[in-house]
Amino acid sequence: xxxxxxxxxxxxxxxxxxxxxxxxxxxxxxxxxxxxxxxxxxxxxxxxxxxxxxxxxxxxxxxxxxxxxxxxxxxxxxxxxxxxxxxxxxxxxxxxxxxxxxxxxxxxxxxxxxxxxxxxxxxxxxxxxxxxxxxxxxxxxxxxxxxxxxxxxxxxxxxxxxxxxxxxxxxxxxxxxxxxxxxxxxxxxxxxxxxxxxxxxxxxxxxxxxxxxxxxxxxxxxxxxxxxxxxxxxxxxxxxxxxxxxxxxxxxxxxxxxxxxxxxxxxxxxxx
Amino acid sequence: xxxxxxxxxxxxxxxxxxxxxxxxxxxxxxxxxxxxxxxxxxxxxxxxxxxxxxxxxxxxxxxxxxxxxxxxxxxxxxxxxxxxxxxxxxxxxxxxxxxxxxxxxxxxxxxxxxxxxxxxxxxxxxxxxxxxxxxxxxxxx
Numbered sequence: 467x468x469x470x471x472x473x474x475x476x477x478x479x480x481x482x483x484x485x486x487x488x489x490x491x492x493x494x495x496x497x498x499x500x501x502x503x504x505x506x507x508x509x510x511x512x513x514x515x516x517x518x519x520x521x522x523x524x525x526x527x528x529x530x531x532x533x534x535x536x537x538x539x540x541x542x543x544x545x546x547x548x549x550x551x552x553x554x555x556x557x558x559x560x561x562x563x564x565x566x567x568x569x570x571x572x573x574x575x576x577x578x579x580x581x582x583x584x585x586x587x588x589x590x591x592x593x594x595x596x597x598x599x600x601x602x603x604x605x606x607x608x609x610x611x612x613x614x615x616x617x618x619x620x621x622x623x624x625x626x627x628x629x630x631x632x633x634x635x636x637x638x639x640x641x642x643x644x645x646x647x648x649x650x651x652x653x654x655x656x657x658x659x660x661x662x663x664x665x666x667x668x669x670x671x672x673x674x675x676x677x678x679x680x681x682x683x684x685x686x687x688x689x690x691x692x693x694x695x696x697x698x699x700x701x702x703x704x705x706x707x708x709x710x711x712x713x714x715x716x717x718x719x720x721x722x723x724x725x726x727x728x729x730x731x732x733x734x735x736x737x738x
Numbered sequence: 739x740x741x742x743x744x745x746x747x748x749x750x751x752x753x754x755x756x757x758x759x760x761x762x763x764x765x766x767x768x769x770x771x772x773x774x775x776x777x778x779x780x781x782x783x784x785x786x787x788x789x790x791x792x793x794x795x796x797x798x799x800x801x802x803x804x805x806x807x808x809x810x811x812x813x814x815x816x817x818x819x820x821x822x823x824x825x826x827x828x829x830x831x832x833x834x835x836x837x838x839x840x841x842x843x844x845x846x847x848x849x850x851x852x853x854x855x856x857x858x859x860x861x862x863x864x865x866x867x868x869x870x871x872x873x874x875x876x877x878x879x
Contacts, residue, residue: 514769569772576771579842581826585785595844 469506470527473601476504483507483540483599488710488730495709498702498726500536502603503527505571507542510600513568514575524571524602525564531604534670535561537570538729540599541578559634560605560670567602574600606726607670608719610690611635612645616703616714619733625657626650626703630691632681633667635717635728642666642678646690650700661687698725706730746791746839749812751867755859763849764856768839773832782829786819788840795836800829808833820846 469481476482476490486504493499505513505524512520528535537558556577558570577583578598587596612630619627629645631637638645644662651657665686666678691699699718702725706714710730717729747753747761747768756764771790773779779790779797791814799806799815806828809815815830820843850857 515766516770572770575769576840579787579844581780581784581787584787588785 469509470523471504473499473502473504473603480542480597481506481599483542483597483601485538485540485729485731486599486601487540489601489603492706492709492727492730495705497705497709498724500603500606500726500728501531502601503531504540505600505602507597507599510571510575510598514572516568516572521564521568524567528567528602531602533562534559534605534607534674535567535570536601536603536605536728537561537567537574538601538603539574539577540601542597542599557636559636560674560676562674566674571600574598605670606719606721606728608634608721608726610695611719611728612638612717614699614703614716614718615733616707616716617712617733618649619713619715623649624652626652626700628691628696628699629662631662631664631667632685632690633669633679634676635719636668636676637664637666639717642668648691648696650696652700652704654697654700656693656696659689661689663687664690695720695725702727743793743839746793746812750791750814752814752817752860752863754863756856760853760856760859763853764841764846767845767849768841771838771840773836773838775832775834775836777832777836779830779832779836779838780816780826780828782826784826786816786822786824786826786843788842789816789820789846790814790830790838790840793837793839796833797830797836798833800831801827819843 473486473490474493476486479487482504489499490504509520509524513524539556556574558573561567561570575598578596583596610630610632612628612635615627618625626649628648628650629638631643631645637643643664643666645664646662647660649658663686665681667681668676669679671677702718706716713733715731715733716727719726719728744761744765747765753761753764782801792809792811794811797809799809818824850860
């Protein structure tokens with residue numbers, strides 16, 4: 467079996483990691499996931515060691531992903547229901563060019579082999595050598611993005627909990643803004659809308675990397691999702707649960723009117 | 739290039755008794771890692787994953803909040819991580835943009851287990867370093 471495959475073809479968790487396989491399954495099931503490529507742990511290890519053959523193969527595999535890329539970790543034991551490593555491993559956005567891609571893959575390898583990652587693995591009882599795959603996708607440049615839980619993780623209520631902000635979703639995931647907060651019933655009823663304080667948006671730089679854009683004052687506390695978008699997110703939540711199962715923690719983005727699913731993993735703690 | 743520069747590894751006291759072939763074997767499992775000025779590379783008290791050799795740039799070592807020394811090209815830190823994953827004994831921060839070659843416990847151990855000669859030489863180097871540091875503290879015994 468090849469160890470560099472289109473994301474749609476990633477099916478072996480031991481080889482590509484659960485994130486890649488999850489996104490591959492989503493693509494196979496028609497969910498709106500940006501196209502991409504999955505690298506096995508062995509290929510990531512080789513690229514991190516600057517193996518020229520591995521670097522060449524990876525460059526060839528992303529030739530059809532034009533423009534900026536998102537490089538995400540996909541460890542074999544990451545994002546499982548028992549031990550979500552969310553935040554321990556790495557995502558690099560707006561990666562451009564072969565040299566940056568090689569460096570980014572190396573950074574992902576080190577994120578899984580960092581002191582903090584190893585400490586976390588020991589704490590959750592994982593003493594085996596990390597195997598870190600990588601997902602490389604075309605970068606979506608969102609107007610709005612954020613996270614969505616298909617069940618309320620705080621109260622356990624059967625409703626969608628959505629947090630949203632402007633620009634790349636990192637502003638929400640990294641806690642750089644107070645995002646808008648929405649609760650939507652499974653039947654689509656909008657239970658709550660609460661504007662956050664979105665004073666910055668994370669945007670891509672033309673030559674790579676990201677920066678924080680100051681948001682116009684009139685938009686800082688203006689809701690960034692309308693009812694139509696909330697309805698689409700609710701439908702996406704339903705589809706995710708059909709494909710993956712209940713209680714999902716997702717990341718999403720809306721770009722030029724299109725809704726994309728960026729990540730989907732099990733919620734590790736849901737209130738009873 | 740794959741792995742760490744041989745000439746850099748050869749200057750590390752821990753590897754002082756290894757011949758070129760043995761150094762090359764060890765060098766292949768090192769991986770480059772870059773840090774920006776101001777980055778905390780390792781934090782005292784955290785679990786240990788990797789041993790680093792400084793290829794370029796400068797880092798500063800603090801123990802219990804007190805600056806102990808700076809390290810430059812060819813210097814190394816975190817060597818105890820090669821043997822166990824116990825708590826870091828120092829904090830190391832980048833004073834400039836730094837390029838390191840690093841190796842994890844998982845990648846280093848198989849080499850030592852497969853090659854008893856390398857293992858024995860490393861043990862001798864560790865003992866020599868230990869004696870030197872103990873003599874510095876207590877005087878020779």
